[in-house]
Amino acid sequence: MGSTPDVLTEETPSPGARRSSKVTLSLIGGVALEGYDWSIYGIMASFLSPNFFPSHDPVVSLLAAFGVFGAGFFARPIGAALLGPIADRISHRTVMLMSVSAMAICSMIIALMPAYASIGVWAGVVLLLLRLIQGVATGVEAGVADAIAIELATPGRQGRFMGLIGGTAIQIGGVGSTLIALVVSLLVSKPDMLAWGWRIPFAVGGVLGLAIIYLRTNLPETLIARTTRARSSGEGACIHPTTRGIWKQLWDVRLALLAVIMVIGSIQIANYTWVSGLPGMANSVFEEDSSLVFGIATSMGLIWMLCGPIVGALADRIGVSRTFVITRLMLAPAFFLIWFYNSPDIGRFALVMILGGTIVGINFSLYNYIAVTLMPRSIRTTGVGLGYALGVSIFGGTSPYLLLWLRHVGAERLFAIYGATVALLSIVVYLAAKRRGHLYATN
Template sequence: MTATLSAPAPSTTRKGMLGLGLGNTLEWYDWMIFGLLSAFLGPKFFPSTEPLSATLNALAVFAVGFAVRPLGGVLLGTVADRMGRRRVTLLSVGLMALTTLIIAVTPTYESIGPWAGVILVVCRLLQGISTGIEAPLSTTYAVELNSAGREGRAAGYMSFFVNLGILLASLVSFATSWVVGGDTMQDWGWRIPFLIGAVMSVVVIYLRRALPETLHETERAENSSGAVWRGIGRNWLGLLAIVFVVGSVQAYNYAWNVGLPNLARSSFGEDPTKVFGLTTALGVVLLIGSPLTGMLADRAKLSRTFIVTRVLAVPSVFLMLLYREPGLLGFAAVLLGGSVVLALNMTLYNVVATSLMPKSSRATGVALGYGVAVALFGGTASYLMVWLQQQDITWMFPVYTAVLSVVSVVLYVAVRRRGGVFIGE
């Protein structure tokens, strides 16, 4: 008779959730550091005499990492559905740690020429594969570790640690710039935040080694690759909904966390230390909002909370049109004015995506939809936003993001009516 796994003990669950959470912190710290420091990385890794062009080069590399997320989701998600969740979470965080260390110590274009850019792109591709599975799998893992009816709290917990990583990225960038100064930050100080991320990985890998497995042996035996993909095929509308549920909020997220700060520094010449200070304040709002939103979702029902908060995102993204000229006051008003609605949406999108796939194909299906979404809509958002501003047609970006948000709600409702929502109802 095939053995099955018993339910994890409460202490094991708590330790497992901590390992999952801190892994998300590391992943998103490393991921956001690259975006936040793009204005510094561009001139160091690519030949250019004009700051905005160099920044666009770095943001293009930032977007390249998103392009391979679907590949990471498909390859590693299939492994997670067939062989278990634990080993894949260890692989993803180890890969992110290694590539972050390499970026920190890679010589600049001035020293090794085009190879500097090549190394940067390769590292970003590997980071894309890592994050292609990390966010969807960790939320799947968290939901499976917790009892039914606590999906919102699980989402809030994981989102808290994601936002902790984003906050730490801003905070470390701010502190480094404040301590070493703007000129030194441009010269070599940008390496310090990357080195800190590499050091953090040691603790995370240690904690993740103790994660319990949530995919039972019988489930693993039944989950051939063919069975996994047949499950995704039967739930194709759910997969399409995942793409827009994730993609719309990621366009909003990267506009606020990457696009606006880079616009402020490269186009409007704002003081980098003050910009990092304001992005840190944004991180605090996201951090506090995560557990509160999770508790609200469990009380008010996940589906209802998602629909209301996603509709609120439509007017919220138009706030960016208020930042049309240099001035930290305008930047702060836009960044923080849209922060509450961003926190509501960033907390719930992963658990909503998880609810749209059955357990047997959940890791692969959610990771595939997530990867396609961030490749199409998230990774291109900051570049598109800065480019549209350069063309003097900034108004197109909030229209684009608002349309994505409306489509996500329509598709989610359609899936619910077909009975394709598997948790949180």
């Protein structure tokens, strides 16, 4: 990888394919839509909760909404297991179209569906089913996008390009979600926001999905096949023609898969804590001004967008492994900033979001690059997709619920200890995988 000191054990790869603007835009658009759809639910959770899970205790309602949020994540490994081998063996374009179509359709249905007041408990049931469908559909999105992106990156500049795809692109979706929420909250009164205004951001997600579907319809499968499946005779590693062969090779690199899960899981704890958990708690528990909360969250997202290429360039210069360890060591103490926001105070909320959020953004810029280097090319989509899905479902999707529940039972300090511990464990498992030779050529 250019001047980086990391040693990659896969045989010398074929030259990466040249990027085209349409291919890059389709990748960025799909990743951004995933970020938008998953972030907007968390951001709107404090408005969804009374509409779908009404209760005399707003915390109970919010816990139910975050429970559905987490359930969607647990469907993602199923999607990765089912769709990952299809992408590796048959067609990445087909899987990418399925993924973005399901995301867009489900968002539009959420925007239009009746709430508890109209159909009772079935409102919550339908919402849960829609989130499960989205989870299955997006379970392989990260694996496909990252596997293609790393092949399109210019040798020696992989960090910059992966920072753009995995860091900046997904934050375009995240910032877009908070920005739309901010605009709607400024234009609509709080009673109207609670009654119907929350539907607008979901409808926006559905409409945006149509544009991404168009871009991916025109994505040439021949390019994807050449960059992710076709191998020259001198490259050694074979492409397994059967799903069974893919799973066998994945078992052979199981330590690397565990490293992918931990590397991604740790940053996803932080991601959904800062994107969904803290804003949800500020809106519902501490009853802060929603417009200010969304404005602060948007500012944090803008910082995250800038972090991607900067941290990626650092990885290109000093090595991806060294950059990962340094930034992940910074993440562990960042979790303890949460202790500072323990009562209604928009100033403290802003401090925790911006200061702690910047450290989270720095870490968020590199996780996808680390993941693809841990998987051999022949199973990269399945391995990265499954590892991502397991990491985000076990750790990320549960973090807003866990944060709120621990605070509800008076044990909120334990959450910071939990987040810091997983961050440090991710370093340990990654270094163990590296020592076992599980770093692979990326293009």
